[in-house]
Amino acid sequence: MFNRQARLLVLAPVAAGALIAAPLAFAPVALAPRAAAALPAATCSVSAASEDGTARLSGSGFxxxxxxxxxxxxxxxxxMIGSDGGFQMMNVKYAPYTVQQGGERTVCGGFGG
Known part of the structure; x- marks a missing residue:
């Protein structure tokens, strides 16, 4: 009789611990916040100047x-930025440009001055 009581005293907490620990082992996966899909960084560029001093301005990720x-x-x-997040402007003056959208400023690369 003593052995039975001793086994119950030892095994009951172990069994209860397993029932409590098993769901918690999977909780970090189930309850972890999902990272928002990262948006691509907005970029824009000015093409090399043509003979008439114009260039093409293009961008993506907006x-x-x-x-x-x-x-x-x-x-x-x-x-207007297109539904794909991009734009192209032909025959703009070859110059440094910045695109501003919603408080974010993107300096266009490619201008050599």
């Missing part, structure tokens, strides 16, 4: 919708 183009030496203004 949010579709309204954006603002600025330059210290060329005209700027509002324009």
């Amino acid at each position: 949010e579709p919708g309204l954006a603002f183009l600025s330059s210290p030496t060329a005209p700027g203004g509002s324009f």
